[in-house]
Structures are given as C-alpha cells and as structure tokens.
Amino acid sequence: MSDPIPLSMPDITDDEVRLVVDTLRSGRLSIGPQLEQFERLVAARAGRRHGVGVNSGTSGLHLALLALGIGPGDEVITPAFSFVASANCIEYVGAKPVFVDCDPRTLNMRAEDVEKKITEKTRAIIGVEVFGNPKGMIQLAALSTKYEIPMIEDACEGLGGSWRKDPIGKFGRIAVFGFYPNKQITTGEGGMIVTDDDRIADLCRSMRNQGRASANAERGAGLGSWLTHERLGYNYRLSELQAALGVAQMRRLNDLIHVRQRIADHYTRRLSGNADLIMPTIDDDVDMSWFVYVVRMSDQFSMEERDMIIEGMRRHEVGASNYFPPIPLQPYYARKYGYQPGDFPVAESVSQRTIALPFFPGLTEREIDLVAQTLELMITRTTFARRG
Numbered sequence: 001m002s003d004p005i006p007l008s009m010p011d012i013t014d015d016e017v018r019l020v021v022d023t024l025r026s027g028r029l030s031i032g033p034q035l036e037q038f039e040r041l042v043a044a045r046a047g048r049r050h051g052v053g054v055n056s057g058t059s060g061l062h063l064a065l066l067a068l069g070i071g072p073g074d075e076v077i078t079p080a081f082s083f084v085a086s087a088n089c090i091e092y093v094g095a096k097p098v099f100v101d102c103d104p105r106t107l108n109m110r111a112e113d114v115e116k117k118i119t120e121k122t123r124a125i126i127g128v129e130v131f132g133n134p135k136g137m138i139q140l141a142a143l144s145t146k147y148e149i150p151m152i153e154d155a156c157e158g159l160g161g162s163w164r165k166d167p168i169g170k171f172g173r174i175a176v177f178g179f180y181p182n183k184q185i186t187t188g189e190g191g192m193i194v195t196d197d198d199r200i201a202d203l204c205r206s207m208r209n210q211g212r213a214s215a216n217a218e219r220g221a222g223l224g225s226w227l228t229h230e231r232l233g234y235n236y237r238l239s240e241l242q243a244a245l246g247v248a249q250m251r252r253l254n255d256l257i258h259v260r261q262r263i264a265d266h267y268t269r270r271l272s273g274n275a276d277l278i279m280p281t282i283d284d285d286v287d288m289s290w291f292v293y294v295v296r297m298s299d300q301f302s303m304e305e306r307d308m309i310i311e312g313m314r315r316h317e318v319g320a321s322n323y324f325p326p327i328p329l330q331p332y333y334a335r336k337y338g339y340q341p342g343d344f345p346v347a348e349s350v351s352q353r354t355i356a357l358p359f360f361p362g363l364t365e366r367e368i369d370l371v372a373q374t375l376e377l378m379i380t381r382t383t384f385a386r387r388g
C-alpha cells in the first residue's frame, strides 16, 4: 500500500520558514517592508508599474471593479467556465454578470463570443486565463481597446506564464493574482492587484486599507491620517507574515514553474496515447505556468461515469476532482437569473468530463505513474460497467 497522493500541496522550504520567522520577530506585522518588496516582485514579474497586495484574489477583483466605478445598472462580461469569484466580484458591486461560453480547446472565452454580448451597458470584461493558459487574451485586450471597455484580467491562475513573451498580468487595464495554497506560489491566503495606472493603484491602496487616504497613512505617518477615512474602504490588507512568505516564494518562482512544467510533461507523455482522454491543449506560442493538470474524458463518457472514475481514484487514495461546474448553473446564479442546463453548452460539456489530477512540485515520477495507472484502471472498470 502506498501513501495517499493529495490533489495539491504547497512547496515550502526553510527559506520561507526563515523569512516568516524573521518577520515575526521584527515586530512589524502589518504594512511594512515585506509587503513593499512582495508588491515590487509581483508587479515586476507581470511587467507592471504598481502592485497592491490584498488578502485574497477575490478581494483584489472586488477592488478592481470598484476602482473602475462599476455599480448597479452596469453589465460586466465574464466567463461561464471559471472559478465562482470571477462572477461574484460583479455581484458585490451590484452590477450584472453577463456570461460567455468557452472555447472547447483553450477553455478561455473567445473574443468573437465576447463581442456578441457587448451592449451599451457593458462597463468591463473580465478575462480569465483558465488553468493558467493565456491563449486568446491578446484578442480580448484588442476588443477592450476597440470598444474602450476596460479589461480586468483575472490572472489568479496564471502567475509567471506568458504568451509570446507578454507576461500574464500585462493584458488587462488591471490584473489580479491569487495566492491560495494550490497556486503557483502561496501566501496561505492572499492576492495582488497590478496595474500601470497611478490613479487606480492609489485608489486600490486606499480601499484595501479602510479608505485611508495616502501612502503616508499606510505608514502611520502624519497626525490623524490613520484615523481619517476619505472613502468607503475595506480591511483587505495582506499581513507582513503573508507577504514574507510571498517574497520567499517569489524568489523561487522560476524553479517552481520549471518543476510544474516537468510534472505536466510527464503526465502528457504518460497519458496522451489514451483515446478515452482529451489532454490539455497548449499552443506553441504559450509559455505555461501550470496551475492544475486537468484531463477530460472523451464525449462518450457521461458525467456519472466521470464521477465514478473520480470516486474510484479517491478510494485508491489518489486525489482527483471535477473542475469547475459552470458558474451560471451554480444554485445562486441559476436562481437569480434563471439559467438552465443547455444555456452554455461547451462549458457544461467540458465541466461534466474534467478530472483534475494531483499536481504539486513534490510529486514524484513514481507517483505520477501511479496516478496514471489508477486513472486508467478506473476508466477500464467504468467502460466494462457500461457494457454490463
């Protein structure tokens, strides 16, 4: 019997532990040098002038919409196939999410599909690099320029990747990264807004810190500035401990991306001959920073069969998951807007067949082979069961 193989696992070394402990001992636990450095590192990686650290990717998206002045009566275009936060942020500001189905190959929105949903009420487009794939983002950026509708890049799954050397985080007027523990780098919980726009950066900085006015207020300098609230703000701050973890992780980002690529390559080599599986399609002009490794069952498999395969893998202590149910069919959205099965056929068909496999830097080649073997065994069993 071998050890259980989890779906995901952060990669933390002594460097991270040391920097977090040093920060803990420094006495400065919020808004300090670690946050500043982390912001500089992430902004530089995305080729942007400003980074504003926040306590989650979701908070970053919320502030991005607020900074663009989006509110009730406005529409925001967003993918049907993404994590729910890509739509929830629109609900937070009282605007209406307008969902767009995905491309079956890249799983991202296609510019021509987005264009059809633009109305006089559209105030932003949220472009997501699904599973870390930036394919098609340049077309979304071009559409955003053509219609003068800003794009918010929900880059929560893509830190460190690029399309023809343009880094993820560079395509939107504002981009947001996420650092949940399954991401390329983690701060435990955390996120980062990046932009070249001074005004947007200042606004986000203020809003994440209870609406305090200036950089001076952030540092507690200037009489009264800590207790002056210029606008409605939030406590979306990222602590110094989280930022220190982020700094140490950012120093290892290239290595982490490299290892994740090696693991993805091994899965691809091991599984790509299997006619029951649709493998991730990554074009040559993309440099992936792999977030997850997700295969799809071919069309003859039903959702129930896919679920049986996942359950079978879990019974064998191999992590596996379905990524993601389409957002419009989540109970909240289906109830509120009346969406029905069949409204987003590609996202539905894809989501009924996805299987996310264990994916994290510590995964060994032996474990990858074991995952692949277990998956193939469960597929064979399911196919036999179908034949009765």
Ligand SMILES: Cc1ncc(COP(=O)(O)O)c(C=O)c1O
Binding pocket: 056, 057, 058, 059, 082, 083, 085, 086, 128, 154, 156, 157, 178, 179, 180, 190, 191
């Ligand atoms: C596409 C996408 N958007 C937003 C988020 C939200 O990030 P967080 O979990 O940090 O709030 C995530 C991550 O989980 C995500 O995958």
